[in-house]
Amino acid sequence: MSTTSTKIYSDGHEIDGSWVLRVYVTDLNIQRSLRVKGDLHIGGVMLRLVEDLDIAMDWSDHALWWPARNHWLTRTRSTLDQYGVAADAILDFTPMHKILRVQLPDMRYFDYRVDFSVKTFNTVINLCKQLGIRHPEELSFCKPLDAYHLNYNLKDLQPKKKIESQKNGYYVAADTNTFKAATHSAKGSTSSLDQQNALKCTPMTASNHRNNHSTPINSPVTHTGTWKRNNNTLGFSSISSFNANNSTMNSEPLNNGLNELLIQSPVSVSLDIRSKLLRPKNLIERARMNVAWLDSSLSIMEQAIREYDTLNLRFKFYSFYDLNPKIDAVRINMIYEQAKWQLLTEEIDCTVDEMLMFAALQVQVNLQASIPQSSYENSGSQLPVEDDIDAALTDLQVSLEGSNISNGPSDITQIPELCDYLRFFKPKRFTLKTFKRYWFTCRDLQLRLYKAQEDSNNSETPVHIINLRGCEVTPEVHLSQGRYGIRLEVPSTEGMVEILIRCDTEQQYAKWMAACRLAAKGRTLADASYESEVNGITAFLQLQRPIPAAAINPNSLGDIIPEEYIAPRFAKKFKGKLIQRILDSHANVKNLPLIEAKLNYIKAWQSLPEYGISLFVVRFTGKNKDELLGIASNRVMRMDQHTGDHLKTWRYNTMKAWNVNWEVKHMMVQFEEENIIFECQSADCKVLHEFIGGYIFLSMRSKEANQTLNEEMFHKLTGGWD
Incomplete structure (x- = not known):
């Protein structure tokens, strides 16, 4: 009679192909070991973990995070084998929603609870819903920069050593693509927050500035070196219960109090914030600022952002669609603030006369902010959307109806x-x-x-x-x-x-x-917009023409800090006459209400020659020196890196395709007249790829009132996969 022997592990378990998976629970700061097999799906892992913890709390907002691979395991029906999880892996069981410190375009800091597990594009969409900002596709997150970043192209920055630190069994992978220390909290927990206060935003103060970390610059990529990713679907770890208790996250702005707070910004900012503002000295430094943009197709967690880290929310694409004063008060204010700080930090250039005009409009905005404003009824002041589609529609209308400008009797x-x-x-x-x-x-x-x-x-x-x-x-x-x-x-x-x-x-x-x-x-x-274009140019010139007598007494404004109204290089020219020159220009705009003053500021900003051009340092194939590539809403420009002169312009309506070799980070854009191939020096090629795809996506927006944001199309054009 034969006998069979059964092999067992040292812990007493039978050898059956199972192994021990270690999972760190960030909320409780404890680690659990689960015996699993490779065919166990992710949802089953989380279910067994929750049963093992045996703690009565809501785990619905939690998911598994793999620190070593810098990746969320959110496809709950996929198995451990399909994800490649083996016995040496340590996973984190952590909340998907965490606190993020956000700097708005007006330089104010707020804390928001956002989803760290979804794509950055979706995080921005949900945040804009809280803020009451329409068309979130125009905005994105960017990482804070230091002056040091403007001195080097991306490839010249010194990467950190690949080091992993361990604390209480929790591994933090080093950010291998940046030069800045990534000191992240070991816990990273938000579940202890009261859900009634989960969506509240709080201005940054010394008391609530908990563990405000430095944020690395470039986004880490997967170990395969590719940007191709699968679409994740939420199963076991869905946030349906969270949204049921907090319906404001995906619908209306948070509350009227927050909306009123964001409609008008403080007149001045602190010296500490002002001292950290970047002031690019030339076109190359302006181009290097674009290294900070996050990848819209990756989650912010996958880009080395941790709880209580800081990100800047900015308008990335200068194509403002359907800017309506009746319903876009917050959006208009944020665009105005971003324009203002671009001018004050000399990120965009203008003449002396234009600078005085901007300062005068800013004075009027500040004066009107303290005066109750009547509801805005004039919808005719919304900014026009200029693109090739509108041009074609207008030309068709003119050809069918005739022009509205003619010399004498109408004759088509x-x-x-x-x-x-x-x-x-x-x-x-x-x-x-x-x-x-x-x-x-x-x-x-x-x-x-x-x-x-x-x-x-x-x-x-x-x-x-x-x-x-x-x-x-x-x-x-x-x-x-x-x-x-x-x-x-x-x-x-x-x-x-x-x-x-x-x-x-x-x-x-x-x-x-x-x-x-x-x-x-x-x-x-014969175009119907010719007369309005002439009138707009004339009005813009009139705003710059000083009037001899100032409309207000300088003493009534109190102490005016010149740096808050005039870019530094202009302030030196006027010396003691600066305030008087600003007030002389203010006489042109003294009757404008608050929203009109902001709209005029935005229109004047859009009229500047350098408006809406995002710069990148590139190296064209076959060339031995760097050049500038400018990306605008309707065209791509090859530019001289010293003078900014446009050497060649290609318009999107002649573009046939654009492709990227992700291995060597070379980009090829095919136009009707020629193909261009280049390597981006100042930022990752993905950033430039996303700018082109993003502008093409924005040009496809419809004027239908009930339009929905086509997220799938956005990622198809910007994501960089087939």
């Missing part, structure tokens, strides 16, 4: 034409800037230059013909010097050809500037 067979004497100059190397007078005509998206008016009437051949479609139009206006210039950068086979045009009067400049702007977008003088 007559093509509008603009004619006048202007001065022309085409810069060449080693030549003086001498302008020559020509007779200009603008018709059918073309400028034609003749030596005299008679040559045009006699059908003589033009001296120059300039095609305006696709060109870059930049104002060169200095009111104090009486200079009204238009700078054109016209596409050609050699790149962008620079052309300068000078007008004699303000009215002449407004007409020709409006014509050039519309023609660059493919619109003729």
